[in-house]
Amino acid sequence: MSIFIDDDTRLVVQGITGRDGSFHTSQMMEYGTRVVAGVTPGKGGQDFAGPGGEKVPIFNAMDEAVSKTGANTSVVYVPPAFAADAILEATDSGVSLVVAITEGVPVLDMARAHAFARDKGVRILGPNCPGLISPGKAKVGILPAQIVAEGPIGVVSRSGTLTYEAVFQLTSVGLGQTTCVGIGGDPLIGTNFIDCLEAFELDPGTEAVVMIGEIGGTDEQEAAVFVKERMSKPVVGFIAGQTAPPGRQMGHAGAIISGSAGTAEEKMKAFQDNGIAVAERPADIVSLIQDALK
Amino acid sequence: MDIHEYQAKERFALSGIPVPPGKIATTADEAEEIALSYGCAVMVKAQVHSGGRGKAGGVKFCKDASEARLHASNILGMDIKGLTVEKVLVTPAEEIETEAYVGVLIDRESQAATFMVSPDGGMDIEEVAASTPDRIRKLSVDPRYGLLPHQALWLANFLYEDPSLIRQASSAISQLYESFVESGASMTEINPLITTPDGHIKAIDAKMSIDGNELFRRPDVADMRDLSAEPASERKAREAGLSYVKLDGNVGCCVNGAGLAMATMDLVKYYGGEPANFLDIGGSSNPDKVVSALEIITSDPNVRVILFNIFGGITRCDDVANGIVEATKRIDMQQPIVIRLTGTNEELGLKILQEAGFSAYTSMDDVVEKAVDLAKG
Numbered sequence: 311m312s313i314f315i316d317d318d319t320r321l322v323v324q325g326i327t328g329r330d331g332s333f334h335t336s337q338m339m340e341y342g343t344r345v346v347a348g349v350t351p352g353k354g355g356q357d358f359a360g361p362g363g364e365k366v367p368i369f370n371a372m373d374e375a376v377s378k379t380g381a382n383t384s385v386v387y388v389p390p391a392f393a394a395d396a397i398l399e400a401t402d403s404g405v406s407l408v409v410a411i412t413e414g415v416p417v418l419d420m421a422r423a424h425a426f427a428r429d430k431g432v433r434i435l436g437p438n439c440p441g442l443i444s445p446g447k448a449k450v451g452i453l454p455a456q457i458v459a460e461g462p463i464g465v466v467s468r469s470g471t472l473t474y475e476a477v478f479q480l481t482s483v484g485l486g487q488t489t490c491v492g493i494g495g496d497p498l499i500g501t502n503f504i505d506c507l508e509a510f511e512l513d514p515g516t517e518a519v520v521m522i523g524e525i526g527g528t529d530e531q532e533a534a535v536f537v538k539e540r541m542s543k544p545v546v547g548f549i550a551g552q553t554a555p556p557g558r559q560m561g562h563a564g565a566i567i568s569g570s571a572g573t574a575e576e577k578m579k580a581f582q583d584n585g586i587a588v589a590e591r592p593a594d595i596v597s598l599i600q601d602a603l604k
Numbered sequence: 605m606d607i608h609e610y611q612a613k614e615r616f617a618l619s620g621i622p623v624p625p626g627k628i629a630t631t632a633d634e635a636e637e638i639a640l641s642y643g644c645a646v647m648v649k650a651q652v653h654s655g656g657r658g659k660a661g662g663v664k665f666c667k668d669a670s671e672a673r674l675h676a677s678n679i680l681g682m683d684i685k686g687l688t689v690e691k692v693l694v695t696p697a698e699e700i701e702t703e704a705y706v707g708v709l710i711d712r713e714s715q716a717a718t719f720m721v722s723p724d725g726g727m728d729i730e731e732v733a734a735s736t737p738d739r740i741r742k743l744s745v746d747p748r749y750g751l752l753p754h755q756a757l758w759l760a761n762f763l764y765e766d767p768s769l770i771r772q773a774s775s776a777i778s779q780l781y782e783s784f785v786e787s788g789a790s791m792t793e794i795n796p797l798i799t800t801p802d803g804h805i806k807a808i809d810a811k812m813s814i815d816g817n818e819l820f821r822r823p824d825v826a827d828m829r830d831l832s833a834e835p836a837s838e839r840k841a842r843e844a845g846l847s848y849v850k851l852d853g854n855v856g857c858c859v860n861g862a863g864l865a866m867a868t869m870d871l872v873k874y875y876g877g878e879p880a881n882f883l884d885i886g887g888s889s890n891p892d893k894v895v896s897a898l899e900i901i902t903s904d905p906n907v908r909v910i911l912f913n914i915f916g917g918i919t920r921c922d923d924v925a926n927g928i929v930e931a932t933k934r935i936d937m938q939q940p941i942v943i944r945l946t947g948t949n950e951e952l953g954l955k956i957l958q959e960a961g962f963s964a965y966t967s968m969d970d971v972v973e974k975a976v977d978l979a980k981g
Binding site: 416417420421473497522527548558559560565592 | 710712713715716717730746747748785788790815816817818820821847849851859860861862863864865866867869870871872873874879882884915916917946947948967968969
């Protein structure tokens with residue numbers, strides 16, 4: 311089983327003709343994701359050539375792409391200046407999940423897009439995220455497919471490469487995954503830890519969850535309380551940024567300790583206080599998960 | 605991106621918020637001249653991107669121009685939390701009746717620009733929030749409607765009882781929201797917002813941080829960047845498209861991805877070392893970026909070893925390996941390099957490194973332990 315994407319995912323790629331969009335579309339198709347449409351304004355009527363010679367129709371606008379192909383999920387590879395508009399267009403087109411990969415979208419643009427999506431009942435994942443992959447079923451975004459395997463572990467993370475590190479270690483000891491989700495490193499994201507934990511709790515295929523957080527904000531602290539109050543499945547946590555200085559942005563726009571709030575220490579304590587096993591270093595995640603599954 | 609007080613006041617003035625006049629001086633002579641032109645008592649205020657300027661002695665009341673000269677000569681060149689004061693703001697001293705706080709920031713929980721106001725201005729708002737939370741009123745602005753007039757009034761009502769002051773504050777609060785949005789800010793505050801004996805409000809101190817993602821469409825705001833306010837190494841990194849933060853340790857870190865970069869620093873500490881920096885080379889395998897990264901890391905005299913931690917996902921290990929080899933040809937490095945390279949095209953990458961005389965690790969723990977050892981040696 312899996313969360314958010316599976317064999318029924320019918321994907322439309324926004325920005326399919328761009329450098330990143332076209333490269334990752336091929337990668338997603340190679341993995342077996344059903345890419346049913348692409349959207350690039352002004353290139354409607356053309357086809358995108360898939361890695362196996364498949365033809366994916368390109369449309370000028372999302373409403374047309376959705377009505378003609380029955381797409382239910384979109385992924386956004388549109389440059390930052392136009393990304394918020396693309397996300398708004400997607401949330402208004404009939405898809406139920408919009409995965410926003412783009413990094414560098416102005417925060418105030420996203421405040422508006424998130425409010426709009428909440429009204430429409432559409433889930434946004436990201437922005438500034440690597441997307442998600444349900445091994446053996448579908449991949450939406452940029453996660454490297456070769457490191458995942460099918461299995462019982464759910465993975466949710468604010469980071470990209472750190473997720474790969476954890477997933478790679480899980481896979482190498484034979485612990486596959488139901489779904490690996492990168493929720494994104496921006497301050498305002500559409501899907502948070504709690505949304506993913508709730509979905510993993512409901513997913514019958516998931517037996518344990520790895521949650522990888524970082525400095526900045528209080529999402530991890532709230533998620534910790536959720537784990538204690540609402541989850542029956544074991545959760546293992548890791549927090550990056552124990553050595554990060556306060557007031558400095560550490561790469562991700564959202565990774566910043568403001569005043570004395572959002573430190574790694576505070577988050578690790580919230581994990582411990584709420585029954586989440588805390589990995590001191592990434593290499594400890596695997597053994598903690600193995601203990602949890604015993 | 606942080607901007608200075610005087611720049612934030614310029615942004616405020618564009619939206620009509622009452623701010624006192626003021627001019628920038630970079631020498632004591634200029635400060636004296638400006639004070640003379642005002643012909644009254646002035647404040648001389650250090651312009652650095654740091655809180656606690658007053659406590660550090662960077663803000664002084666001067667009863668006349670000669671005092672302004674004296675204080676300016678002391679403050680200019682002063683070190684405040686590691687930052688050198690290059691400029692002072694000279695501004696007429698105001699008579700203060702009351703001090704309030706008005707701030708706006710992006711709140712993650714409500715996913716909206718959120719106001720915080722308090723009648724207890726002039727102090728750190730985090731302290732007010734911790735000790736007397738009932739003295740703060742909060743409001744999240746729905747981005748679809750903006751700040752509505754009755755909401756601005758509701759906030760102003762919390763600050764004052766006098767109808768004229770409420771009217772003025774309500775208008776300034778609306779103008780502050782406009783300034784926040786038009787500047788592409790992520791945080792702004794007026795602290796304090798004062799009332800004067802003749803019944804007027806004025807923003808006598810101002811702070812603003814700009815969302816870096818807004819700069820591409822706001823060239824006037826982007827021009828406010830003070831290049832002297834950031835270390836040269838961080839400027840070079842920014843121009844090369846790298847995320848870099850200088851720290852105090854001696855293990856230079858070069859990593860792909862922000863989360864992995866932080867985890868690498870943490871692991872250096874775990875094994876008893878101290879990271880010299882945060883550096884995310886991003887998803888790029890462009891050798892030029894690796895060269896820039898190495899130039900920046902080696903320009904830090906504390907660095908005794910260079911640690912690469914690369915997890916090839918989309919990034920291909922062979923590309924990064926080529927980048928490292930190319931970079932070490934182009935720049936002359938004294939420090940040893942230890943490399944961890946794993947993931948996509950790992951074997952190809954390792955072969956390239958071996959041919960160039962480098963060895964590489966596949967485990968993150970092994971490479972970090974080795975780097976810490978070398979840094980101690």
